[in-house]
Amino acid sequence: MARRQTDNNEFMAAARNAGQQLAAAFQPVVPFLMQAGASMAAYTVGLTGAQVAGMALRVSCATPVAGPIGGLLGVGVASAMAGQASIKCRQYLKDGTNPLLHPWKGVRTDDLIVDALLGVALFKVMGGRFRSVMPSDLVKVGAIARESLPAPSVEYATPASRIELRRLFSRDGCHHCGTRRGKLIGDHMPPNKHMQQTVGMARRSLLRVPFVKPLASALNIPITPPRQRFYPQCESCSQKQSSAVRNNKLRMVFHETLHRGGKSQAWHFAGPFLGLRHYTGTVGGTSSTATSNRGGTGYQRRS
Ligand SMILES: [Zn+2]
Numbered sequence: 001m002a003r004r005q006t007d008n009n010e011f012m013a014a015a016r017n018a019g020q021q022l023a024a025a026f027q028p029v030v031p032f033l034m035q036a037g038a039s040m041a042a043y044t045v046g047l048t049g050a051q052v053a054g055m056a057l058r059v060s061c062a063t064p065v066a067g068p069i070g071g072l073l074g075v076g077v078a079s080a081m082a083g084q085a086s087i088k089c090r091q092y093l094k095d096g097t098n099p100l101l102h103p104w105k106g107v108r109t110d111d112l113i114v115d116a117l118l119g120v121a122l123f124k125v126m127g128g129r130f131r132s133v134m135p136s137d138l139v140k141v142g143a144i145a146r147e148s149l150p151a152p153s154v155e156y157a158t159p160a161s162r163i164e165l166r167r168l169f170s171r172d173g174c175h176h177c178g179t180r181r182g183k184l185i186g187d188h189m190p191p192n193k194h195m196q197q198t199v200g201m202a203r204r205s206l207l208r209v210p211f212v213k214p215l216a217s218a219l220n221i222p223i224t225p226p227r228q229r230f231y232p233q234c235e236s237c238s239q240k241q242s243s244a245v246r247n248n249k250l251r252m253v254f255h256e257t258l259h260r261g262g263k264s265q266a267w268h269f270a271g272p273f274l275g276l277r278h279y280t281g282t283v284g285g286t287s288s289t290a291t292s293n294r295g296g297t298g299y300q301r302r303s
Contacts, residue, residue, distance in 0.1 A: 031093050032279055035086040039275020042085035043078045046271075047133060048257045050074020054134040060252050061131045062140030071130030072120060079119020079274050080112040086275030087111065115274050122273060127264025135252045138241040141189050141231065142176035143255050148189070148229040157186030157230055169232035171261060176237040178256035187233035193245045 050070065053059075059066045084107060088099035091106070123130075136142035147168055149161055157165060165186050173180045175187065233241075237253060244251035258268045 028281065031090065032276070032281075034093065035089045035275050035279050036272040038085040038089040039082035040269075040272045043082040043271020043274075044257055046078025046081040047074060050078065050133050051135050051254055051257065055252055055254065058250060058252070059134055060137035060140065060250075061134040061143035062137045063134070067134050068130040071133035074133045075123045075128070075130065075270075076116035076120050078271065079123075080116045082119065082271035082274045083111055083115030083278060086278040090278060090280065111278075115277070118277070119270055119274055122270040123267045126266035126270055128267035128270070135254050136176040136237075138176060138237060138244045138251045138253060139191055142174070142237075144173055144178045144259055144261065145175035145231055146172045146261060148231045151186075151188050151228040151230045161230060162186060165230060165232045172232065173256075173259065173261055174234035174237055175231040176233060176241075176255065177253050178259040178261070179234050179236075181234070183235040185233040185235060185238040186230045187238065187241070188228050189231050190228060191241070191245050192228075
């Protein structure tokens with residue numbers, strides 16, 4: 001009986017020891033993963049917030065100048081948020097301070113600026129498109145649009161075109177909202193009604209004046225309407241688009257923030273990349289490298 005008790009005690013001690021060794025082995029990974037996760041979450045929230053701001057200010061991905069600038073500012077803010085989330089997470093791991101109690105305490109302007117600038121550069125280098133951060137305008141080419149097919153007429157897509165559009169829809173999703181679910185629509189861009197208006201206006205006015213057409217062609221001035229193309233679209237966006245075109249109203253839709261598709265999705269990870277800029281590899285100030293306490297924030301950084 002006594003022997004059995006001793007065996008049990010030895011087994012428990014060995015298990016405890018193994019557990020401690022495992023915890024010690026994985027301990028450095030936990031802050032790394034937590035900081036990466038916090039910055040990824042903050043980055044996604046920031047980019048979604050930029051899309052909400054675009055919607056409120058009526059700036060879409062197709063708005064000239066304001067669209068790309070809005071996207072660039074959105075990426076900058078989201079990147080600064082990603083950096084701060086990582087710093088707050090590190091502080092929490094170090095001293096258990098709840099970062100939500102004093103969210104602005106210890107926030108350093110130079111961190112915000114450097115993260116925002118680095119984030120904008122990383123976003124571009126990693127294949128992001130600034131205008132695609134903004135919501136989609138349903139009567140223009142959407143934020144998710146990557147590839148399209150020529151649309152020879154205002155008629156519906158031919159069976160051969162539909163096969164190709166189906167491939168684009170499953171690869172990239174609806175060009176306005178990004179969904180890959182539901183019925184596929186071959187969306188004419190520009191919309192048929194806009195084309196008819198453009199053609200009508202052109203015929204009524206300029207093109208009837210003698211020599212205008214050859215002169216414009218000689219000067220390389222486009223006077224004929226742009227050729228239409230087919231983009232893959234979902235049924236819901238198609239219905240909303242019909243009413244927007246019919247009523248001649250600006251109608252915008254949200255798209256998936258971190259959409260899977262296109263040439264590169266590496267930019268999804270620009271946020272965690274920035275967050276890990278603030279990873280020191282240690283928790284509790286036990287770093288073997290020289291550290292400095294900057295700006296009275298209490299956190300430490302590898303110098
Ligand atoms: Zn859609």
